[in-house]
Amino acid sequence: MGVYIQAAAQISVQNPLCDDWLDNPIQYQVPYQRAIEADYRQFLDPVASRRMGRILKRAIATSMTVVTSSGITNPDAIIVGTGLGCLETTERFLLALVQEGEEFLQPTNFINSTHNTIASHIAVHLKCNAYNSTYVHLGVSFESALLDAFMQFQLGRIHSALVGGHDELIPNYFYILDKVGFWEGKLASECAVSFMLSDKPGNHPMARIREVVLLHDADEKRLDDAINQVCERLSTVRKDWISPPSVRPIFGESFTSQAFEMYAAAVKMQRGLIADNILLINQYRGTETSLIFLSKC
Amino acid sequence: MKVYVTGFGIISALGLGAGATLGALSNRQSGVGPLHWLETMHSHLPCAEVPFSTQELRKMAGVAQDKVITRTALMGILALREALEMALWNEHKPLNPVLVSGTTVGGMENTERFFLDFISPDTSHDHYILAHDCGVCTQMIADHFGHFDMLSTLSTACSSAANALILAADMIRTGRTSVAVAGGSECLSRFHLNGFNTLKILDKDPCRPFDNTRAGLNLGEGAAYLVLESEESAKARGVKPICLLSGYGNACDAYHQTASSPEGDGAVLSMKKALHEAGLTPQQIDYVNAHGTGTPNNDESEGKALMRVFGADSVPPVSSTKGFTGHTTSAAGSVESVISILALLHNFLPANLNYSNHMEMLSFKPVTDEKPSRPLSHVMTNSFGFGGNDTTCIFSKI
Numbered sequence: 222m223g224v225y226i227q228a229a230a231q232i233s234v235q236n237p238l239c240d241d242w243l244d245n246p247i248q249y250q251v252p253y254q255r256a257i258e259a260d261y262r263q264f265l266d267p268v269a270s271r272r273m274g275r276i277l278k279r280a281i282a283t284s285m286t287v288v289t290s291s292g293i294t295n296p297d298a299i300i301v302g303t304g305l306g307c308l309e310t311t312e313r314f315l316l317a318l319v320q321e322g323e324e325f326l327q328p329t330n331f332i333n334s335t336h337n338t339i340a341s342h343i344a345v346h347l348k349c350n351a352y353n354s355t356y357v358h359l360g361v362s363f364e365s366a367l368l369d370a371f372m373q374f375q376l377g378r379i380h381s382a383l384v385g386g387h388d389e390l391i392p393n394y395f396y397i398l399d400k401v402g403f404w405e406g407k408l409a410s411e412c413a414v415s416f417m418l419s420d421k422p423g424n425h426p427m428a429r430i431r432e433v434v435l436l437h438d439a440d441e442k443r444l445d446d447a448i449n450q451v452c453e454r455l456s457t458v459r460k461d462w463i464s465p466p467s468v469r470p471i472f473g474e475s476f477t478s479q480a481f482e483m484y485a486a487a488v489k490m491q492r493g494l495i496a497d498n499i500l501l502i503n504q505y506r507g508t509e510t511s512l513i514f515l516s517k518c
Numbered sequence: 519m520k521v522y523v524t525g526f527g528i529i530s531a532l533g534l535g536a537g538a539t540l541g542a543l544s545n546r547q548s549g550v551g552p553l554h555w556l557e558t559m560h561s562h563l564p565c566a567e568v569p570f571s572t573q574e575l576r577k578m579a580g581v582a583q584d585k586v587i588t589r590t591a592l593m594g595i596l597a598l599r600e601a602l603e604m605a606l607w608n609e610h611k612p613l614n615p616v617l618v619s620g621t622t623v624g625g626m627e628n629t630e631r632f633f634l635d636f637i638s639p640d641t642s643h644d645h646y647i648l649a650h651d652c653g654v655c656t657q658m659i660a661d662h663f664g665h666f667d668m669l670s671t672l673s674t675a676c677s678s679a680a681n682a683l684i685l686a687a688d689m690i691r692t693g694r695t696s697v698a699v700a701g702g703s704e705c706l707s708r709f710h711l712n713g714f715n716t717l718k719i720l721d722k723d724p725c726r727p728f729d730n731t732r733a734g735l736n737l738g739e740g741a742a743y744l745v746l747e748s749e750e751s752a753k754a755r756g757v758k759p760i761c762l763l764s765g766y767g768n769a770c771d772a773y774h775q776t777a778s779s780p781e782g783d784g785a786v787l788s789m790k791k792a793l794h795e796a797g798l799t800p801q802q803i804d805y806v807n808a809h810g811t812g813t814p815n816n817d818e819s820e821g822k823a824l825m826r827v828f829g830a831d832s833v834p835p836v837s838s839t840k841g842f843t844g845h846t847t848s849a850a851g852s853v854e855s856v857i858s859i860l861a862l863l864h865n866f867l868p869a870n871l872n873y874s875n876h877m878e879m880l881s882f883k884p885v886t887d888e889k890p891s892r893p894l895s896h897v898m899t900n901s902f903g904f905g906g907n908d909t910t911c912i913f914s915k916i
Contacts, residue, residue, distance in 0.1 A: 331713030341905025359653035
């Protein structure tokens with residue numbers, strides 16, 4: 222069984238829906254930077270667009286981009302990872318609740334506040350009744366979504382999957398997390414990355430996903446064991462797998478920034494700018510670890 | 519590959535534990551009533567609160583006074599403890615077990631109390647900031663017991679726990695682990711009580727699922743977890759399997775953010791997928807625990823979906839048990855899985871409380887007599903969430 226990345230698209234602090242960042246990354250000297258918005262008129266009519274928060278617009282735009290470039294218009298699964306979900310609408314409802322009380326609250330902000338709003342909006346937009354799920358597991362939310370997709374392929378239930386990592390960062394939440402030292406001086410930012418995965422390589426495959434592993438409270442030994450187990454299963458040895466430098470300095474930190482790592486590795490792999498076998502390791506606050514094994518097609 | 523249930527645990531308005539739950543179901547004792555703990559101006563709305571204060575839950579769970587923890591996590595710990603004991607966890611520790619938990623509210627109960635402090639220079643409640651996350655809730659539950667090798671957190675609104683069961687079962691089926699614990703936990707918060715209230719779908723009276731006069735749902739809270747295990751592992755650990763998680767299906771209604779499609783398209787798909795996965799015909803299902811929230815929209819849409827899947831003349835016994843537990847939102851999928859398993863094991867049909875008027879567009883009436891006409895072998899449970907996240911699970915006798 223093969224799982225191929227047929228297409229990928231990002232909206233971030235770099236120029237949206239393109240790979241300008243590869244040759245000319247925009248440098249930021251600020252602690253907190255919001256994403257550069259794409260032109261959403263090509264994806265959404267103005268009425269729909271006005272009703273949607275930024276995270277939803279970005280999710281639709283990146284999703285539609287990979288739908289178009291892969292030609293897979295009705296994927297067999299839509300799976301999203303998001304650390305914090307629709308923060309903007311959640312905050313609007315929450316602030317109204319704590320400042321103005323319980324009398325005059327508006328339903329729209331509540332409706333759009335649940336984490337699964339993103340995946341369900343994509344489904345409604347694509348009129349897609351397929352498998353649909355949302356993962357919210359801290360800094361490995363995206364990898365949880367990816368693992369689910371990978372297993373659905375393995376079990377032969379699906380032939381294609383639209384998988385995304387989406388997080389927005391509102392000023393108050395930057396501030397709140399900054400208060401508890403969460404950002405550690407790194408660039409706090411936002412993430413919108415969508416991938417179209419398929420069990421067929423298609424005409425222009427970017428990379429092949431070989432394995433996805435999540436671990437909790439893994440020490441060095443457990444991590445090594447987990448990596449070696451996968452290496453063995455894939456008939457490779459540990460030294461075949463290279464971990465490239467992180468692209469977080471370019472795209473910034475968010476709960477789903479591992480989606481940027483996979484995106485950047487896939488873009489570089491397609492162009493032969495990186496080793497043929499890549500191991501992406503994400504260690505979130507010492508408790509959650511993810512491993513993504515990618516190979517050149 | 520078969521996935522067995524080797525343990526389960528539950529806490530809801532019906533009390534702590536499978537015994538209390540079974541007793542309440544058998545005696546038709548509803549957990550819906552006036553609010554005791556949640557502070558809200560909407561206290562006239564009946565809810566189904568877990569009958570213990572957060573402080574009492576903390577004591578029951580044996581969590582130290584100074585430890586930052588949420589009501590959601592405490593309920594999760596108590597439900598998980600029962601499930602693990604039943605599965606002889608400590609006697610025969612499984613290798614590399616997984617915990618998958620579903621929640622949506624997470625630590626909102628604290629965030630809604632302290633948000634204005636969070637966003638001000640005041641630091642007195644900052645220790646709750648990192649407790650807001652859904653994922654932290656899963657960590658709190660897991661780390662109380664230790665030993666979990668992988669965690670994940672699902673959030674598909676009111677089908678979260680059911681989808682957690684799917685991920686856990688798939689982890690076993692793909693050989694990633696041999697034991698995976700899954701379910702969900704959700705406490706009441708002003709945030710979601712008010713949210714549902716703005717949607718005007720909360721009944722000011724006890725809910726009446728599948729009744730022609732139904733006028734909305736009652737919110738509940740609770741947690742439930744199931745220990746899922748491969749046959750090999752259960753044998754090796756010397757644990758007697760309780761039943762099979764024989765099938766499951768997930769589909770998206772893709773219709774509207776909060777409303778179900780008129781004919782229940784997503785629900786039809788999720789039930790059909792689950793039947794397919796279980797290798798069962800519709801006629802083999804002996805009982806359906808419906809999502810049955812009691813809102814006009816859900817029960818009509820789900821009722822029509824049931825008629826489409828089973829045939830208008832052959833819908834099996836159906837009940838919604840939300841008249842007992844309220845709508846436990848993210849936990850509903852596992853709470854109602856446990857109720858369905860209790861029905862399967864004790865061979866009874868949980869009653870659909872507060873039913874008296876037939877819905878004319880439906881060909882069937884919900885369960886009002888606990889005595890089944892044939893022994894239960896296969897039971898189905900539906901969980902539907904905002905955004906059209908529809909999930910169905912089937913449990914079967916071994």
